[in-house]
Amino acid sequence: MPFIDVFSMLNTFLLLSAVFFSIGMFEVQLPFFSNSPETKQDKPVRSLDVKVNVEKEKVELTTSYTLPPANEKTDTYDITPEGMDRLHAALVEIRKANEDVKKVTLYCEDDVIYEQLVKVIDEVKSRRATDPVLYMTEDKSGARVETKEVLFPQVVMGSVVL
Amino acid sequence: MASVGGEAGESISLNLNPMLDIFSILITFLLMTYSVNPENVDPTEGLELPSTQTLINLDDVPTVSLTKSEILLNDVKVIKIASIVDGDVPKADQSQGAVYSLFKELEKLAERQNKTAVLPNGEKKKIGVLTIEVDKNHRFKLLKRVMLSAQQAEFLTIKLMVEKPRS
DSSP: OHHHHHHHHHHHHHHHHOOOSOEEEEEEEOOOOOOSOOOOOSSOOOOEEEEEEEOSSEEEEEEEESSSSOOOEEEEEESSHHHHHHHHHHHHHHHHHOTTOOEEEEEEOTTOBHHHHHHHHHHHHBOOTTSOOEEEEOTTTOOEEEESSBSSSEEEETTOOO | OEEEEOTTSOEEEEOOHHHHHHHHHHHHHHHHTOOOOSOOOOOOTTOOOOBOOOOOOOOSOOEEEEOSSEEEETTEEEEEOTTOBTTBOOGGGEETTEEHHHHHHHHHHHHHHHHTOBOTTSOBOOOSEEEEEEOTTSBHHHHHHHHHHHHHTTOOEEEEEEEOOOO
């Protein structure tokens, strides 16, 4: 029967090309020192600095402003599903209140297991389907666009310095 | 229904309907999971990736793999970490916080990439990007050494390979 022949061929092709293990990635930036001259701004801008410090069993989220008053605020979260939910909710609130904040500096202690670090980066970078609609100003065009997949697009590994 | 004749003249019939049902279900499943993404990577042997919610696909960039016992650059062994002590590379291979042999290999790779950064059509290739696949049980100490090696070789954008959910 030609019908069965077609099915068999299609099955063989699809089975051979099937991907049973799906791989993705997170993009993180490494800090670097440049010897190019510093660009001077006319007036320093007061912006929010977001830092995440990953320890073996907990995560510290610190926010402070670059100009006085710094209004530094630190919250601690456990590395548990509930703790990670609370961390994500706190980060969503920060993004909602500060649309222009795109960068999070991440510090990590040496003894943290990579799987735990990835969990934290996941909460910092990925936007969940249940999150409210978030907007971001594009660097090039200056247009206000909706962020679909990422919460904070830029994660800088602050601990990777000599 | 297909049938064949036996020696004594009796015919044996074969019911193909259940087979067609199985084929249909299998094809539906395979078509739903079919991926058109050309970057399909087999994780390095002896390495288990952590799972995440990320939706970003892979790019074709150099890869450093940190398996349970080795550090590989583009599938070529750079250092054996079987002699690992407290999740770290041997002292002889450490230099300024980095893994010296890996830094040397990455430096060579960066040089080669810089030479071929501009394509014949004038387009610039993305350089300074490195993918790192790490076994989920390694400590950050080791990843930091690899990242420092990458940083010193001017690879400043790091893509951490993870297992992502099926869409």
